[in-house]
Each structure stands twice: as structure tokens, then as C-alpha cells.
Amino acid sequence: MTTQTKPIEAYSLPTPNGQKLHIMLEELAIPYTYHRIDIGKGEQFTPEFLAISPNNKIPAIVDPEGPGGQPISVFESGAILKYLGLKFGQFYPIDMRAQVEVDEWLFWQVGGFGPMLGQNNHFNVYAPEKIPYAMKRYSDETHRLFGVLEKRLVGRDYIAGDYSIADIAAIGWAQSAERYGITRDEFPQFYAWFDRLNARPAVAKGLGIGKEAPGTSAVDNKDAAKILFNQRAR
Structure with missing residues (x-):
């Protein structure tokens, strides 16, 4: 080790x-x-x-x-x-097939889940000019991405099977879920994962x-x- x-x-x-x-x-x-x-x-x-x-x-x-x-x-x-x-x-797993699975969801986060939520936040909160098209576009994409995560978590405790860097990558961005209108009724699998991760001492401290x-x-x-x-x- x-x-x-x-x-x-x-x-x-x-x-x-x-x-x-x-x-x-x-x-x-x-x-x-x-x-x-x-x-x-x-x-x-x-x-x-x-x-x-x-x-x-x-x-x-x-x-x-x-x-x-x-x-x-x-x-x-x-x-x-x-x-x-x-x-x-x-x-991060040793097995190559498991690595691919973790990589897929890690790159999903860095290429979509983070940037799109960031754009949502920019156009709906910080932009000096409110542009309805941009506000709706990124709000809709945020909702879609949370839906992707919701489906992925059906029958799983963690995004890629075992707890991994895929979960670590996503949990910080997930903290603002309620602000984006992500409700517990509509996204129960996501919130079960959200609560599970936030209960980890290292996550809470980090x-x-x-x-x-x-x-x-x-x-x-x-x-x-x-x-x-x-x-x-x-």
C-alpha cells in the first residue's frame, strides 16, 4: 500500500x-x-x-x-x-471493465453534470441580463441530467457499483439540487444516494x-x- x-x-x-x-x-x-x-x-x-x-x-x-x-x-x-x-x-478499481464504468461516469460529471449546472446557475442567478431562452435551456438540461443520475441509481447504492471517484466527483455539484427544483418525490433514488454520501465523515469534512x-x-x-x-x- x-x-x-x-x-x-x-x-x-x-x-x-x-x-x-x-x-x-x-x-x-x-x-x-x-x-x-x-x-x-x-x-x-x-x-x-x-x-x-x-x-x-x-x-x-x-x-x-x-x-x-x-x-x-x-x-x-x-x-x-x-x-x-x-x-x-x-x-478507483483495478479491473479494467470496472475502470471503464467509473471513467464513463467521471467524464459524465466533468463534461456535463458540472458545466451544465454551472451554466444554469450563471444564467438564472448571476447574469446581468435575464435571457429566457438560456434560462430555460439550462434549467431543462439540469433536470435531464438529474434524471440520468436518478435512473442510474436504481438498484445501486453508488454510481458505478462500489463507492468511487465517480461519486466523489458528483456530490459537491449535487448539493444545490433543491435550488434547481429537484424534489425528493420526483428523484427518490438520487436523494437516497445524496443522503448516503453526505453521511460519510470524509464527505462532510471535505x-x-x-x-x-x-x-x-x-x-x-x-x-x-x-x-x-x-x-x-x-
Whole structure:
């Protein structure tokens, strides 16, 4: 079993994408340091952060004990979950058929369930101009995606059989289900899964990381990012 002696450096925020990383690290029970990327200050555009996250988005990690014992950075939440699952042999299956199943639902989340809910939230809550077509389009797609998840969970406790990174990827985005009009009467399988996951201590803790305490600002502690930045600049 792989052990971690040096903490993984987690650059993140308590958003649904950031919560995927927080939950995974808590489930693995490995040492990590949370660094808050203050997007209000533009920290996502610093050279050090861009060295580990070229898309200037959170989350990103630096693992000081990467392949061959050398540091490695990983960006994009789905890639991070797969990296950690493979490295530590948890929440990602060994069997190739089971891997395909987990990957399908992981990519379903990163390609649809997250982005479409994000667009729903943007056009219905934050957009300065209310565009009925966009509001309806993304509301309808949100409802459809929850319906896909509802059907998938019939007869299953978890999305891909056993508890996996597919569940971890989706649960943060699922927290706003009621806001999107997703009711318990219409989606009983989803809410049984929702309650089951939220009852896990690591999920509950991961969802709260960064909300009560701001954590260490990436501006104040960028040593791990500098290692990668310097290596890639050579």
C-alpha cells in the first residue's frame, strides 16, 4: 500500500470542483496542505500557479512524492481524482471493465453534470441580463441530467457499483439540487444516494474545507509550486 510522508499541496477553493479534491484527500486520510487561491486577488494568474494549472482554474495539486519520487503537478479535477485513486489504490478499481464504468461516469460529471449546472446557475442567478431562452435551456438540461443520475441509481447504492471517484466527483455539484427544483418525490433514488454520501465523515469534512478557515494563501506559500515552475522553465 502506498504511503505519503510529505503532504500533498492542494491549491483550491470550497467550490464544487474544489470539493472533489478535498473529499478525496479526506477519504484517503493522507497528509495535505490546503492553499486558498484567492481569485478576487487574481492569484489564479500568477506564474507560479499557471505552472501547475495552465488553464488558471482550481483545483490543482503538487505531489512532492510523485512517480519516481519526483514532484509532479496535476490540474483538472477529474485528472486529480484519477491520479490519486491510481496512486493509492483506493476508490478507483483495478479491473479494467470496472475502470471503464467509473471513467464513463467521471467524464459524465466533468463534461456535463458540472458545466451544465454551472451554466444554469450563471444564467438564472448571476447574469446581468435575464435571457429566457438560456434560462430555460439550462434549467431543462439540469433536470435531464438529474434524471440520468436518478435512473442510474436504481438498484445501486453508488454510481458505478462500489463507492468511487465517480461519486466523489458528483456530490459537491449535487448539493444545490433543491435550488434547481429537484424534489425528493420526483428523484427518490438520487436523494437516497445524496443522503448516503453526505453521511460519510470524509464527505462532510471535505465539503466544509475552506469555508470556516481561509487556509494558507497561495501568495504566502508557493514553495511547492515554485519547484514545478523552476523545473519546467529549464
